[in-house]
Amino acid sequence: MISLWFVIGLPFLASLISLILSVQVKRRNVYAFISAATFAASLIAALPSLKALTEGQIPQGVLPWVPSLGINLSLRMEGLGAMFTVLILVIGFLIAIYANGYLQADDPPARFFGALSLFGGSMVGVVLSDDLIALCIFWELTTISSFLLIGYWFHRERARYGAYQSLVVTALGGLALLAGVLMLGYASGSFEWSQILQVSEKVKKHHWFTPALLLILLGSFTKSAQFPFHFWLPNAMEAPTPVSAYLHSATMVKAGVFLLAKFHPLFHHHPLWFPLVGGVGLLTMLWASYVALHQRDMKALLAYSTVSQLGFMTALLGLGTEEGAAAAVLVLLTHAVFKAALFLSAGIVEHETHTRLFDELGGLAKEMPVTSTFAVIAAAASAGLPPLNGFLGKEFAFEAAHHFAEKTHSSLLLFLLTIASIFTASYSYRFAWEVFFKRPPQPYTRVHEPKEFLRLPVILLGSLCVLMGIAASWFVQPLFSIGASTVSEAVPKVKLWHGFGVPFFMSLVAIFGGALVMAARKLLTDLHLRLPQWNGDKSYDLLTKGLLNGAELLTNTLQSGSLRRYLWITVAFVIVGTASLLLQGGWFKFPAIQPVPPTTIVLSAVLVTAAILTAVFQTKRLLAVFSLSIVGVMVIAHFILLSAPDLALTQLVVEVATLLLFLAVLVFLPKEIADREPPAAKWQDAALALFVGIGVTTLLLSIFAFPFETVSRYYYATAKELAGGKNVVNVILVDYRGYDTLGEITVMGIAGLGIYSLIRLRRRLTETKSEKDEPVYIDLPPEHWTLGAQGKGSTPLIMTVARIVLVPGLLVGLYLFWRGHNAPGGGFIAGLVVAALIGLQYIAFGENRVRRAFHVNYRVLIALGWLSALLTGIGAFLLGFPFLTSGYRYWHLPILGEIEIPSAMFFDLGVLFVVAGVVLMVLSLLGESARLERARETAEIKADERAKAR
Amino acid sequence: MTTSQVFGQWWRLRVRALIALGLLWCLLNNRLSLSEFALGVLFGAFVLWLTKGFRHERIWLEREWKAIFLLSDFLKQMVIANFQVARIVLSPKINLRPALFVLPLELDNDVAITALGNMITLTPGTLTIDVAPDRSVLFVHCIHTEDVDATRKGIKESFERPLKEVLRCSPKRVS
Amino acid sequence: MEWVVSFFLLFGSFFAFIGALGLVRMPDFYTRMHTPTKATTLGSIGILLASTIYFTAHTGQLNILEPVIILFLFLTAPIGAHFLSKAAFRLGVKPLVQTLIEKLPPDSSPELAEQKSKDVSN
Amino acid sequence: MELQVAIVIGTLFATGIYLLMRRNTFSLLLGLSLLSHGINLFILASGRIRMNAVPVLDGGKVSLTGMKDFVATLPQQYADPLPQALILTAIVISFAVTAFAAVLVYRTYTYAKTESTNLEQNEPHSEPEGGEGAWKP
Amino acid sequence: MEAVMQHAPILPVLVPLTVTILMLLFFRDNLRAQRTLSIASSLLLLVFVTFLLVKVNAEDVIVYRLGNWQPPFGIVLMVDRLSVIMLYLCAITGLASLLFACGELDERREKTHFHPLFQLLIMGINGAFVTGDLFNLFVFYEILLSASYGLLALGNEPYQLRATVQYLVLNLVKSTLFLFGVAALYGVLGTVNMAHLSQRIAILDNNAQRILVDAAGFVLLTVFSIKAALVPLFFWMPDSYPAPAAAVGAMFAGMMTKVGVYSLARVFSLVFHGTESWAGNWVLPISAITMVGGVLGAVAQTNFRRLLSFHITSQVGYMVMGIGLFTPAGLGAAIFYIAHHILVKAGLFLIAGIAEKLSGEKDIREMGRLIRHPMTAGLFLIAGWSLAGVPPLSGFWAKLFVIKEGLQLHAYYAVLAALLTGLLTLFSMTKVWVMAFWGGEAKRLKQVPATMIGGAVFLVAFSVIIPIVAEPIWRFCEVAGKHLTDPELYIRAVLGSEDIMARARP
Amino acid sequence: MLTQAGFVALTLLALGILCSIYRFLVGPSMPDRILALDTITTLVMSQFIVLGILQSNRHYMEAALLIALLGFISTTVAAKFLLRGSVTE
Numbered sequence A: 001m002i003s004l005w006f007v008i009g010l011p012f013l014a015s016l017i018s019l020i021l022s023v024q025v026k027r028r029n030v031y032a033f034i035s036a037a038t039f040a041a042s043l044i045a046a047l048p049s050l051k052a053l054t055e056g057q058i059p060q061g062v063l064p065w066v067p068s069l070g071i072n073l074s075l076r077m078e079g080l081g082a083m084f085t086v087l088i089l090v091i092g093f094l095i096a097i098y099a100n101g102y103l104q105a106d107d108p109p110a111r112f113f114g115a116l117s118l119f120g121g122s123m124v125g126v127v128l129s130d131d132l133i134a135l136c137i138f139w140e141l142t143t144i145s146s147f148l149l150i151g152y153w154f155h156r157e158r159a160r161y162g163a164y165q166s167l168v169v170t171a172l173g174g175l176a177l178l179a180g181v182l183m184l185g186y187a188s189g190s191f192e193w194s195q196i197l198q199v200s201e202k203v204k205k206h207h208w209f210t211p212a213l214l215l216i217l218l219g220s221f222t223k224s225a226q227f228p229f230h231f232w233l234p235n236a237m238e239a240p241t242p243v244s245a246y247l248h249s250a251t252m253v254k255a256g257v258f259l260l261a262k263f264h265p266l267f268h269h270h271p272l273w274f275p276l277v278g279g280v281g282l283l284t285m286l287w288a289s290y291v292a293l294h295q296r297d298m299k300a301l302l303a304y305s306t307v308s309q310l311g312f313m314t315a316l317l318g319l320g321t322e323e324g325a326a327a328a329v330l331v332l333l334t335h336a337v338f339k340a341a342l343f344l345s346a347g348i349v350e351h352e353t354h355t356r357l358f359d360e361l362g363g364l365a366k367e368m369p370v371t372s373t374f375a376v377i378a379a380a381a382s383a384g385l386p387p388l389n390g391f392l393g394k395e396f397a398f399e400a401a402h403h404f405a406e407k408t409h410s411s412l413l414l415f416l417l418t419i420a421s422i423f424t425a426s427y428s429y430r431f432a433w434e435v436f437f438k439r440p441p442q443p444y445t446r447v448h449e450p451k452e453f454l455r456l457p458v459i460l461l462g463s464l465c466v467l468m469g470i471a472a473s474w475f476v477q478p479l480f481s482i483g484a485s486t487v488s489e490a491v492p493k494v495k496l497w498h499g500f501g502v503p504f505f506m507s508l509v510a511i512f513g514g515a516l517v518m519a520a521r522k523l524l525t526d527l528h529l530r531l532p533q534w535n536g537d538k539s540y541d542l543l544t545k546g547l548l549n550g551a552e553l554l555t556n557t558l559q560s561g562s563l564r565r566y567l568w569i570t571v572a573f574v575i576v577g578t579a580s581l582l583l584q585g586g587w588f589k590f591p592a593i594q595p596v597p598p599t600t601i602v603l604s605a606v607l608v609t610a611a612i613l614t615a616v617f618q619t620k621r622l623l624a625v626f627s628l629s630i631v632g633v634m635v636i637a638h639f640i641l642l643s644a645p646d647l648a649l650t651q652l653v654v655e656v657a658t659l660l661l662f663l664a665v666l667v668f669l670p671k672e673i674a675d676r677e678p679p680a681a682k683w684q685d686a687a688l689a690l691f692v693g694i695g696v697t698t699l700l701l702s703i704f705a706f707p708f709e710t711v712s713r714y715y716y717a718t719a720k721e722l723a724g725g726k727n728v729v730n731v732i733l734v735d736y737r738g739y740d741t742l743g744e745i746t747v748m749g750i751a752g753l754g755i756y757s758l759i760r761l762r763r764r765l766t767e768t769k770s771e772k773d774e775p776v777y778i779d780l781p782p783e784h785w786t787l788g789a790q791g792k793g794s795t796p797l798i799m800t801v802a803r804i805v806l807v808p809g810l811l812v813g814l815y816l817f818w819r820g821h822n823a824p825g826g827g828f829i830a831g832l833v834v835a836a837l838i839g840l841q842y843i844a845f846g847e848n849r850v851r852r853a854f855h856v857n858y859r860v861l862i863a864l865g866w867l868s869a870l871l872t873g874i875g876a877f878l879l880g881f882p883f884l885t886s887g888y889r890y891w892h893l894p895i896l897g898e899i900e901i902p903s904a905m906f907f908d909l910g911v912l913f914v915v916a917g918v919v920l921m922v923l924s925l926l927g928e929s930a931r932l933e934r935a936r937e938t939a940e941i942k943a944d945e946r947a948k949a950r
Numbered sequence B: 001m002t003t004s005q006v007f008g009q010w011w012r013l014r015v016r017a018l019i020a021l022g023l024l025w026c027l028l029n030n031r032l033s034l035s036e037f038a039l040g041v042l043f044g045a046f047v048l049w050l051t052k053g054f055r056h057e058r059i060w061l062e063r064e065w066k067a068i069f070l071l072s073d074f075l076k077q078m079v080i081a082n083f084q085v086a087r088i089v090l091s092p093k094i095n096l097r098p099a100l101f102v103l104p105l106e107l108d109n110d111v112a113i114t115a116l117g118n119m120i121t122l123t124p125g126t127l128t129i130d131v132a133p134d135r136s137v138l139f140v141h142c143i144h145t146e147d148v149d150a151t152r153k154g155i156k157e158s159f160e161r162p163l164k165e166v167l168r169c170s171p172k173r174v175s
Numbered sequence C: 001m002e003w004v005v006s007f008f009l010l011f012g013s014f015f016a017f018i019g020a021l022g023l024v025r026m027p028d029f030y031t032r033m034h035t036p037t038k039a040t041t042l043g044s045i046g047i048l049l050a051s052t053i054y055f056t057a058h059t060g061q062l063n064i065l066e067p068v069i070i071l072f073l074f075l076t077a078p079i080g081a082h083f084l085s086k087a088a089f090r091l092g093v094k095p096l097v098q099t100l101i102e103k104l105p106p107d108s109s110p111e112l113a114e115q116k117s118k119d120v121s122n
Numbered sequence D: 001m002e003l004q005v006a007i008v009i010g011t012l013f014a015t016g017i018y019l020l021m022r023r024n025t026f027s028l029l030l031g032l033s034l035l036s037h038g039i040n041l042f043i044l045a046s047g048r049i050r051m052n053a054v055p056v057l058d059g060g061k062v063s064l065t066g067m068k069d070f071v072a073t074l075p076q077q078y079a080d081p082l083p084q085a086l087i088l089t090a091i092v093i094s095f096a097v098t099a100f101a102a103v104l105v106y107r108t109y110t111y112a113k114t115e116s117t118n119l120e121q122n123e124p125h126s127e128p129e130g131g132e133g134a135w136k137p
Numbered sequence E: 001m002e003a004v005m006q007h008a009p010i011l012p013v014l015v016p017l018t019v020t021i022l023m024l025l026f027f028r029d030n031l032r033a034q035r036t037l038s039i040a041s042s043l044l045l046l047v048f049v050t051f052l053l054v055k056v057n058a059e060d061v062i063v064y065r066l067g068n069w070q071p072p073f074g075i076v077l078m079v080d081r082l083s084v085i086m087l088y089l090c091a092i093t094g095l096a097s098l099l100f101a102c103g104e105l106d107e108r109r110e111k112t113h114f115h116p117l118f119q120l121l122i123m124g125i126n127g128a129f130v131t132g133d134l135f136n137l138f139v140f141y142e143i144l145l146s147a148s149y150g151l152l153a154l155g156n157e158p159y160q161l162r163a164t165v166q167y168l169v170l171n172l173v174k175s176t177l178f179l180f181g182v183a184a185l186y187g188v189l190g191t192v193n194m195a196h197l198s199q200r201i202a203i204l205d206n207n208a209q210r211i212l213v214d215a216a217g218f219v220l221l222t223v224f225s226i227k228a229a230l231v232p233l234f235f236w237m238p239d240s241y242p243a244p245a246a247a248v249g250a251m252f253a254g255m256m257t258k259v260g261v262y263s264l265a266r267v268f269s270l271v272f273h274g275t276e277s278w279a280g281n282w283v284l285p286i287s288a289i290t291m292v293g294g295v296l297g298a299v300a301q302t303n304f305r306r307l308l309s310f311h312i313t314s315q316v317g318y319m320v321m322g323i324g325l326f327t328p329a330g331l332g333a334a335i336f337y338i339a340h341h342i343l344v345k346a347g348l349f350l351i352a353g354i355a356e357k358l359s360g361e362k363d364i365r366e367m368g369r370l371i372r373h374p375m376t377a378g379l380f381l382i383a384g385w386s387l388a389g390v391p392p393l394s395g396f397w398a399k400l401f402v403i404k405e406g407l408q409l410h411a412y413y414a415v416l417a418a419l420l421t422g423l424l425t426l427f428s429m430t431k432v433w434v435m436a437f438w439g440g441e442a443k444r445l446k447q448v449p450a451t452m453i454g455g456a457v458f459l460v461a462f463s464v465i466i467p468i469v470a471e472p473i474w475r476f477c478e479v480a481g482k483h484l485t486d487p488e489l490y491i492r493a494v495l496g497s498e499d500i501m502a503r504a505r506p
Numbered sequence F: 001m002l003t004q005a006g007f008v009a010l011t012l013l014a015l016g017i018l019c020s021i022y023r024f025l026v027g028p029s030m031p032d033r034i035l036a037l038d039t040i041t042t043l044v045m046s047q048f049i050v051l052g053i054l055q056s057n058r059h060y061m062e063a064a065l066l067i068a069l070l071g072f073i074s075t076t077v078a079a080k081f082l083l084r085g086s087v088t089e
C-alpha cells in the first residue's frame, strides 16, 4: 500500500527539511510546526491502512534493497505495529507541540525537532518493518536519535554521560538483535517475519533457535531497560523532558516490549521463555518500583517507574500465554498515556520552578491548578486507582496472572506482582503529594500556569487517562483489538470492572498498601540508605574503566614506541609461523656441494668476518662503515664467483656511492657514541639474529637440494633474435622486464625528490629537550671530528687527477652504456659511473665550484630520464603494440659502419639520466648543507668571540 | 692571436684529445677499426662538450720521445723499487730509517706536479704526503734513507727535470 | 705462451702479496703506506699483463682493455695513497720514533710550518 | 660452494637484523645495507649456483636458440639470468631507499635532535603555530 | 580513442608518471599549474578506469602483455573486477585528498614536491593493483612506499622525521621479507608470474617442495599482513599516520593498508590456491585478533588521528575476515568492505584534519565543542558512525555482509569478534563525538578553507550513497569474489590453455 | 701449468686479503684501516682477473676497469672525511 510509505517517510522528510533549513532559519515555531504537521500528516496517511486492517487485510509494501541477499525494505502493518504507529504518531504530535513551548530561546530548535522527527520515523519503521534486517536498521536509528536527544544539552556533563551510556548499552543490544535476526534468517531461509512465521516449525528445530532467542532477548532487554541493563534509563533523563516523555517512556523503550510481543508467537513455547522473560520482567518490576520510591529527583522517580512498568509488561509477556501477552499490550497502551502525561507535567514543573528535586518542591496545586489536576489524575492512574486507565490495565493483567497462577498452581507470581504494585502505588502517591500538595520549603515567586503549548498536551493526555478508564470500549478497545490481534487469536474485551476476584483484591491491597508505605516512606528510605547500595552506573563505570585501562595496557605494551620490540615481534611471528609449517619435517635435504678453489672460502670468510665486525663496531661508526665497505667488496667478489658480472659492476658503483653517502651523512652526526644498551638485550638480539641466520641458511640449502626448472631458458633462446642483445641480464632488464626497471627508476627518482624535500625544507633550529635514552656522545678532540677540522679538504694532486680522469672516465661510462646490451654494463652502471666521476669533482673542488662549472638542474635531469623511458615505452602505442614493446634496427652509416640501435637503448638512457641525476642531486645537496652548517658554525664562533671581546 | 696560432692551439688541444679519446674507445671495445675509432671520436666530442665547464688549464705534451723515455725509466725504477720493498718486507728483522723531507718544486703547473707526485709515490721508497698550497714544495716520506739530500737529488734529476720539459701548460683560461 | 702468462701471474700475485704482507709487518703507518701503494699496484699490473697476453694468445685477436686499466691505476692508485697519508699526517698520526724529520725551508707556507712544528714537538 | 654461500647469506641476515634492533638511527643504515646484501645473494642463489657461466651469449657456448625444443632446465654452463635481473632491480631500489634513509637520519638528528629509534608515546605532535613562519627564510 | 583504450590497463600507471614529468620539467615553481595537473590526472584516471570497468564487465579478466612478450616470460598486467574497484577507490580518494591538500598545506611544503610525490604514490598504488607478476608487485610496493616516505617526512617536523624513521625501517624489513618469499618461490618453482606460480604449485608432486612453498607462502602472508597492518604486525602505522599533513594521512589511511589487503586477496587466492588451507588456519584467526586488538588500541587513544589509525587496523580485520572465509560471498563482502572503508576512513582523516585546523589541537580532549562548526560535526557523525556500522550507512552493510557470511560458515569466534569490535568502534567513535564535538571548552575556532571541506564532503557522501546503490555494488563485488575463488580463470587468461613448462616435463 | 700458476696466484692474493684484514682489525689509526680497505679492493680486483684467465672469460674485465677508475674515490672520500670532516662541501 503506497500510503504506508508516507507514514514512514514523512517524519524522515521532516527531519531532512529541518536539517536543510537549519542553515538559515532560526525560529522555533517553524520547526515545531514542521514536526507536528508531519506527525499529523503521517497519522492521516496511516488511516487508509488502519481501515484496511480492520477489514482483515494486511497492508504491505516492498522496496527491494539488496534483493540478492534477501534484504528488502518491506513494510507490513500488522495489528501490534498499527497500534504502535498510532501511539507513536499521536504522542509525537503532542510532544512536538509541547516542546515548542518547553524549549528556551537559546536552545537550537533545528537539532531538536530534526532528531525528534528522525526518531518518529525510525520508530514507525521499527514497528512496521516486516523485513527483520530493516527492523534492525530502524532499531539502531532510534538508538541514534535517542543519543542525540539525550545529549541535546551537551554542555552538561551529565547529559553527555547519559547519552554516551545509553548509546553503548542499547547498541550492545542492537548488535545482539542483529546477530539473532541473522540466525533466524538462516534458520528459516528468509528475513521476512511473515515468511519466518510460516516455517516456524522448521525454525524451532534448527540448532540456532536457542541462540537466536537469547540474542533477541538481549536486544529487547537493553532497549527496554530490563534488569541488569536498566541503569541507562535514569541517566537518559538528562534529555529535555518532552524527549523523556516520548522516547524514554512512551515509545522507544517499549520497542523491546514490542519485539517480545512480535516474537511471542514464535518463541513463547521455548522452555527458556518463561524463566528468562518472566523472571527478568518481575525482577525489574520489583526492583525498579522499590528504587523509584527513594529517588530525590522527580524525573528519576519517573524513570524508575518506567523501568518498573516495562518490567511489568515484560513479565506479562513472559507468562507465555496469549492472555498474558494481550495484557502486556494493554498495559503498554495505558502506560504510554499516563506516563507521558506525568512526564509532561513534570516538565512543566521544572520549566516553571527550575528544579526537579522533591526537597525543593511542594504545594504547586495552588500555583498551577489546571496542570496539577491533570498531573494528579495521571499519578492516580499510575497508582492504579479506579476508574482510571491504569486500573484498567492492571486489572486485566492481574487477571491474566491469576489464570497463569491457577494453571501452574503457584501464587508466588501474584504475591510478587502485588508487592510491586504496592511500591508502584506508593511512589505515585509520593509524586503527587510532594510536588503538588506538600508545603513548599520556601514560597514561590513568579510560578504560574504555563503557556498553552505546554499545558494542552497534559490536559489531553490526562483526560485520556480518565476516558480510557470509564469509556474503555470507545477509547481503548478499538486500538487494543488491533494491537492484541498479533499476540492473541481471540482478542478479549476490556472492561473496567472484573468483579470481586483475586485481581480486584490485589488492586485493593496495592492501593492501600501503597498508602501505608507512602506514610512510612521516610523510615523506609532511611533503611534503604543504610543497605549496601548497588548501582548500575558504578558497574558500568567500572567496566568501561577496566576496558580503557586494559586497552591502554595492551596498546602501551604492543605499540610501545620501541622499534626493537616491533622488530622482535615481527621476526618472531615469521619464525613461529614458518617453524610451525616446517615442523612437519621431511623438507630438509642436504644439497650436493660443487667443489671450489679453497681461496674462495677466504672470500666468504672475510665477508662473514666483516659483517660481524660491522655489527660489533656499530657504535664506532667510521669503523663500522669501513667494515661495511669490506662486506661490499666481498659481495662483489661473490657476484663474480657466481657468474654475475653485471651485478658485480652494479654493486661496485653502488658501493662507492654508498660510502660517499654514508660519510656525507656522518659529517653531521656524532662519529662515535657510547654503547649504553644493556648487554643482555644485545645477547638476546644476537640469539634471535643467529636463529634467523640459521633458518635462512637451512632453507636455502634445502632449496638447493631439489632439481630446478625455470622459465629462464626462454631468455637465452630469444635474447639475440627477438630482443637484439647478447647480455641476457641486461636484455631482461630493459626489455623482457623493462616494466620493473621503469619502476626501479621511479623509486630512484622518488627517493631523489624526497631527499630534496628533506634537505631543502629548512627549518629554524629550535632547542628541544634531550631525551632519557639518548645516546651519550663521547667527547673526542674537536680538531679530529667536527666541521671545524683543520686543513684544506683537497690538494692540487687530487684536483688534477679529478680533472684528468673526468673525460676518459665519462667515456668509460658511455662505453658501459653503449655495450650494455651485449656485455656487462648498462644504463644504471653508466649512470653511477658518471655520477661518481662528477661526484669526484665535488670532492675535489667543493659543491660551490662545481655548481658553477656544471649547469645541470638535476631535477630536470631526472624528469628527462623518466621521459625518455616513458616515451620509449609509449612509442609502441603508435604501432599498435603494448607498452614497452621493443624493436631494434641496424643502421648503416658512413664510416661508423653498421650500428645496432635497439629501442631499449633509449629506455636505458632514461635509466642513466635518472640515476646520475639523483646521485648528483644528493651529493650536491649534502654538500650545500655542510657548507651552510659550517657557515653557521663560523658565524656562531665569531659571535662568541665578539661577545668575549666585549 | 693569429689564425695559425688559434688553429695550432685547436689542433694541439682538441684534435689530439679527440684522437686520444678515439683510441681509448678502441681500447675499451677491444677493436681497432676505423668505424670504432670514429664512434669514439664522436662520443669523445660529446664528452668534451659536456665537461667544458670543468677545464681550467690546457696541457699538452711536447717532445713525445722524451716522454716515452721518461715513462720507461719510471717503469724500470718502479720494478726496482718493488724488489727493494719486497726485500724489506721479507727480511726477518725490519730495521728502517724513514725520513720526512721537503722537496722544493720547480714545476709551474698542477699536472706536472701531480705527475711528479704520483711518480714519487710509485717509486723507490718515497711517498708524496702533501703539497704546499702555494705549490712551492712537496712534502715527501721516504721509507728508508741514509742520505736525504741524495734522495731529493735523485728525484729531481730523474723525474722533475724531464717532466718540466715534457709537459706544457697554457695560462689559465679567463672565464 | 702458458709460461709467459704463468710468469706474469706469479710475478703479479707475489708483489700483490708482498704489498699486503708489508701492511702487517711494517712498523708505522707511513712505512706501511709504501708497500700496498707500490707493490700491490705493481702486482695488479703484472696480473693485468698476464691477462692481456693470455687472451690475445687465446682468442687470436688483440685484447687491449688491460692497458687502459693499467693507465687508470697509474693515475689513481698513488692519489689515494697521497691523500690518505696527508690526512694521517694532518690528524697527527705519529711516525716511527727514528724517523728523520727535516726542517722546512723558511719560505714555505706558514700553515705547513705550524703543522710541522707541532708534529716535531711530539 | 653451496654451503659457504648459504652461510654467508645467513650471516648477512643475522647481522643485518641484529643491527636493525640497535637503538640508534645510524646503525639502522648499516643493518639495512647488510640485509640488502643478504637478500640479493639469496635471490641469486635461488636460481642455483653456477660458476663460470656468465649469462652473456657468445661464441663459446652451445646455442639455446629456438622455442621448438624448449625445456625448463638450463645446462650447467648457463647461469640463470632472471634472478640477476631481479637483483639489479632490487639493488637499485635498496640503494635509493638507503640514500633516503641516510638523509633522513641526518635530518632527524639536526631537527629532532635525536638519534634514538624509539618514539615516546603520546608525545606532542603539534607543529608550531602558523606553519609558514616556522620556515627559515 | 579505441587505440588508446586498448592500452587502458597500463594508463593508471602512466598518467601519474606523465603528470609528474610535466611538473618537474615545466612547473617546478608554479603551484597553480601543479594543482591543475594533479587534479586533471585524478579526473583522467576516473575516465580511464571507467573504460576499464566497461571492458572488465565484458571480459572478466583483461590481460595486458607488457613489451608484447609471451607470459610468463614478460610481465603481464591482469585486471579484473577487484582491480577496477581498487583503481576507482584510489582515484576517488586521491582526488579528495588533493582538494583537501590545496587548502591544508602551506605553500612551501606544497611546492617542495608534494604534488609529484603524491602522483607517484598514486602510480605505485595503481601499479600494485594491476600487476600479474609477483616481483613486479614488489617493485610497485617500493614505488608507493618510497613516495610515502617522502610524503610522510614532508615538512621536517621533528615528530614527522622520527615517525618516518620507524616507518621506513619496518617497511624495509617487510620489503626484505617480500623478496625472500619471492626468491624462495622462484627457487622452488622457477617463475615469478602469479598465474604461472599457481599452475606450477598445482602440479607440484614433491611433498618436501610443497612444504617449502608453504613456508614461502607464510613469509608472503607476513608481508601482506604487515602491509595490511594486521595485529600483531601493525606497528608501523599508528605512530606514522598522525605525522604527515592530514591530506597525506587520508590517502595513506585509505589506500596503503588496502594495498596489503588487496595483495592478500590476490596472491593467496591465485598463487596459493592449491596449498595449505591458509585461509582457515591463518587468515581467519588473525582477522579476529586484528579486529579486537585494533579496536582496543583505538579505545585507549585520544589523539584524533592516532585513534583513527588504530581503527584502520581493526577495520582491516573485517576485510581479512572476509578473505579468510574464502567463499565468493566472503570475498565479495571483503571487497565491499574495502570499498566502504577506504572512502570513509580517508574521509575521517580529512575530518580530523579539519578538526585540527579548526581548533589548533590534535587531542580530542582539547578540541572543544566542535559542534559549533555544524558542517564538520555532521560530516563526522556520518563518517564516524558509518565506520562503526551504524545503519543505514555504508559501514552497516559492509559489516552485515561479512558477519552474515561468517555466521553461515560457522566461524563463530570471528563473528563474535566482529560484533564486539562493532560495539567498541561505536564506543570509540562516540567518545570522539562526545569529547571533541560536545565536550571541552569552547575556544575560538579558526577558519577552514572551502576546498578542505569539499574534499571531506566528497568522501563522506559515499557513506550515504553506497547504501542506496548497495545492490549493484554488492553484485559486482560478489562476482569479483567468485572469480577470485577460481584461479583457472586467471591462468587461462594469462597463460592460455597450454603450460609451456609442463610440456617440457619428461 | 697455467692452472697451477693461477691457483698459486689466487692463494697469494687470498693471503694478501687476510693480511689486510689483520691490519684492518688491529689498526691502530683510522688511516691504517682505510689503507687496509684500499688494499683489499685492489687484491680482489686482481682475483677477478686471475679468475677470468682461469675461466677464459673476459666478462670480469669491466669490473676491474671500474675498480681501477673508481676505487680510489672511496679512499679519497674517506681521507677527506678524516681531514676536513666533510665530503662534498
Ligand code: NA
Pocket: E252, E253, E254, E255, E256, E257, E258, E312, E345
Ligand atoms: Na587504511
Ligand code: NA
Pocket: E227, E229, E237, E252, E253, E255, E256, E257, E258
Ligand atoms: Na596504510
